[in-house]
Amino acid sequence: MLLIVPDYRLWFNCPQIGALYIASALRKAGEPVTMIDCKVEDKFLDKIDTEIVKHSSIGITANVSHAFSGAKIAEHVRKKFPDKIIVWGGPYPSAEYKKLIPHLADIVVIGEGETQAVDICKGKPLKEIPGIAYCEDGKIIVNQREKYIDDLDGLEFPAWDLVDINKYNFPGFQPGYLMQTQRGCPFNCINCTTFIHGNKYRQRSIEKTVAEMEWLIKKFGAREIHFWDDNFTLNPERVKNLCEAIIRKGWNLRITLPNGIRADINDPEMFRLMRKAGFYYVNLAVESADQAVIDALGKKLDLEKVNDTLKTLASCGFRIGLLFMMGMPFDTPETLRKTVEFAASTPAHHAHFFVVTPFPGTKLYDMSVAAGGITPDYTKDFISFDRQNERFFNPQLSNEELRRYHRMAYRKFYTPARILKILFAMKAEKSIGADLNFLLNCGLNILFKGHR
Numbered sequence: 429m430l431l432i433v434p435d436y437r438l439w440f441n442c443p444q445i446g447a448l449y450i451a452s453a454l455r456k457a458g459e460p461v462t463m464i465d466c467k468v469e470d471k472f473l474d475k476i477d478t479e480i481v482k483h484s485s486i487g488i489t490a491n492v493s494h495a496f497s498g499a500k501i502a503e504h505v506r507k508k509f510p511d512k513i514i515v516w517g518g519p520y521p522s523a524e525y526k527k528l529i530p531h532l533a534d535i536v537v538i539g540e541g542e543t544q545a546v547d548i549c550k551g552k553p554l555k556e557i558p559g560i561a562y563c564e565d566g567k568i569i570v571n572q573r574e575k576y577i578d579d580l581d582g583l584e585f586p587a588w589d590l591v592d593i594n595k596y597n598f599p600g601f602q603p604g605y606l607m608q609t610q611r612g613c614p615f616n617c618i619n620c621t622t623f624i625h626g627n628k629y630r631q632r633s634i635e636k637t638v639a640e641m642e643w644l645i646k647k648f649g650a651r652e653i654h655f656w657d658d659n660f661t662l663n664p665e666r667v668k669n670l671c672e673a674i675i676r677k678g679w680n681l682r683i684t685l686p687n688g689i690r691a692d693i694n695d696p697e698m699f700r701l702m703r704k705a706g707f708y709y710v711n712l713a714v715e716s717a718d719q720a721v722i723d724a725l726g727k728k729l730d731l732e733k734v735n736d737t738l739k740t741l742a743s744c745g746f747r748i749g750l751l752f753m754m755g756m757p758f759d760t761p762e763t764l765r766k767t768v769e770f771a772a773s774t775p776a777h778h779a780h781f782f783v784v785t786p787f788p789g790t791k792l793y794d795m796s797v798a799a800g801g802i803t804p805d806y807t808k809d810f811i812s813f814d815r816q817n818e819r820f821f822n823p824q825l826s827n828e829e830l831r832r833y834h835r836m837a838y839r840k841f842y843t844p845a846r847i848l849k850i851l852f853a854m855k856a857e858k859s860i861g862a863d864l865n866f867l868l869n870c871g872l873n874i875l876f877k878g879h880r
Contacts, residue, residue: 429454429515429549430483431590432476434490434497435466440866442598445606445656446518446541447489448586453542456584459549463587466497468595473504480505485513487545488521488533492787495520502532515548517541519621523789525570530563538570540577540611580611580632585640588648599866600709601682601859604652605644609637609670613658617727618791619753619784629662638673645679652682660685664695671701681706682857688713688751692733696740703744708857710741711749711780717770718763721756726791735774742775747853749778754837755822755830756784757795764825764833772840777850781837783830799823 431451433444447463454461462479466472480486486505490498502514516528517537525536537544538559547557554562559573577583586606593603610631613620644650661667674681683706691712702710712734716722719731741748752767771779786793786802796802822830854860 429459429461429545430476430480430486431461431463432486432488432498432501433463433465433467434488434494434501435472436493436497437467440597440599440869441467442596442654443588443591443593443606444489445586445608447487448588448590449583450487450489450517450541450545451587451590452584453546454549455587457546457550459546461587461590463590465591465595466501468592473501476501476505477508480509480512483512485515485549487515487517490516490518490520492520492785494518495524499528499532502528506532513548515545517545519787519789523621523787525561526568529561529568534562536561539573542577542583576612576628576630578630580630581636585643588644593648597866597869598654599863600654600684601651601862603649604654605648605650606654606656607637607640607644608632608656609660610657610662614662615659615726615728617725618795619725619756619787621787621789629659631663631666634666634670634673637670638677641674641679641681642677645681650681652684654684654686656687657685658687659690660687661689661693661695661698664693664698667698668701671698671705671707674705675701679706683707684709686711686749690729691737692730694733694737694740696744699740699744699746703746707746709747709749711751711778712737712741712776713751714770715751715753716756716759716763717752717767721758721763724758725756738774738776745856747778747850747857748774748776749780750774750776752779752781752837753784754781754834755825757792757799757822759784759822760824761829761833764830764837768833768837768840771837772843777846777853779837779841781834783834 431447433447444465451461451463460483462482464472464475464479469475488498488502498516505512505514513534514532515535515537516533521528521533521536522538525538528536535548535554538561544557544560554560555571558571561568561570588605593605598604610629612627612629614627614629616627641653644653685707688711691714714734715725715727717731722729722731738748750771752771754764754767786796851860854863
């Protein structure tokens with residue numbers, strides 16, 4: 429199978445670990461596999477044309493931002509190589525398979541795809557493969573999905589040799605690599621799709637996690653590892669055990685949690701052990717400073733506990749990031765003001781304010797469609813995730829008003845004093861060179877390469 433990650437040019441980028449897990453599963457089954465990440469290939473269609481002749485099928489892995497590019501790639505392949513089987517997987521096709529089959533997809537994998545990808549390549553009858561959608565006699569058939577993968581230790585390590593890590597631009601010491609130590613989140617936030625990993629919390633063993641870390645260090649020279657878990661600190665005792673195992677190894681390794689952890693799980697012993705084990709950066713997923721908005725999201729977060737978590741992280745010496753969403757259907761000028769003021773009042777080093785985009789397959793998307801709040805351009809044919817276009821509107825906020833609060837949030841947060849604080853943190857971590865190099869590359873991408 430030729431695995432393809434479609435194009436979407438952000439000012440930073442990192443490898444697609446889900447596709448690398450699929451690749452390693454195919455390899456274990458003895459299937460030939462090649463991977464093309466279009467985000468880091470300037471002439472990716474030419475490369476696809478060269479590599480596709482070696483394979484009978486292509487696999488397109490796509491989240492919402494990849495959907496438009498993925499559709500264009502599928503159109504190209506369908507026209508030029510009509511005999512190739514086109515398989516889609518990932519959050520977007522799991523939700524929107526009806527838009528893809530049969531014109532742009534022969535098969536869509538719904539949810540985790542390691543087992544299905546192997547079965548498809550082995551030629552197993554489609555009716556016997558759970559968790560896929562396909563066309564038969566002009567009708568779309570959806571096979572019932574089996575349970576999620578419980579034995580995460582049984583998965584092969586991601587096939588990192590299929591990508592050139594030097595082509596990517598993401599923060600931290602290089603070379604840096606991504607890992608997952610668990611899958612699934614038991615919460616039911618309306619903005620989050622659980623198509624892929626679901627609500628069942630599953631975790632890898634400490635031994636397997638540490639073995640992968642050691643493999644990345646020895647085989648690939650990893651200096652930094654980013655844990656992209658759904659909910660890393662949900663089980664503090666497991667985190668403590670993992671940290672103690674890492675500490676015993678004595679590695680000179682930096683570890684980050686960019687995906688965001690629960691902001692109301694405050695375990696001082698856990699955070700102290702994390703810091704000792706090499707964790708230096710953590711994002712807290714706060715989303716809003718208004719409790720009513722948090723409750724409407726279904727996040728079940730107690731905002732009164734967030735400041736205590738921030739104080740503990742600061743006392744342990746972490747560099748702290750905050751994640752917020754702006755423009756939710758229940759946001760008002762007052763709730764946005766509260767979010768702006770709260771973020772500016774915290775001891776955090778970084779803040780990321782995201783304008784809300786409802787993702788297909790989420791309750792937020794269904795709610796927005798029912799309220800007439802999805803712009804036509806967003807849903808026409810295939811989603812174009814161009815950040816210059818409006819995708820969603822809030823009846824209580826004009827787009828200009830939302831943009832004004834969005835700009836205000838960044839201006840109020842990133843004061844000269846905050847920037848100095850960040851620089852001092854970089855100096856303490858001895859990472860100024862790496863961090864400034866990352867920021868320089870981001871600026872060049874925005875100015876000269878048209879990245880968003």
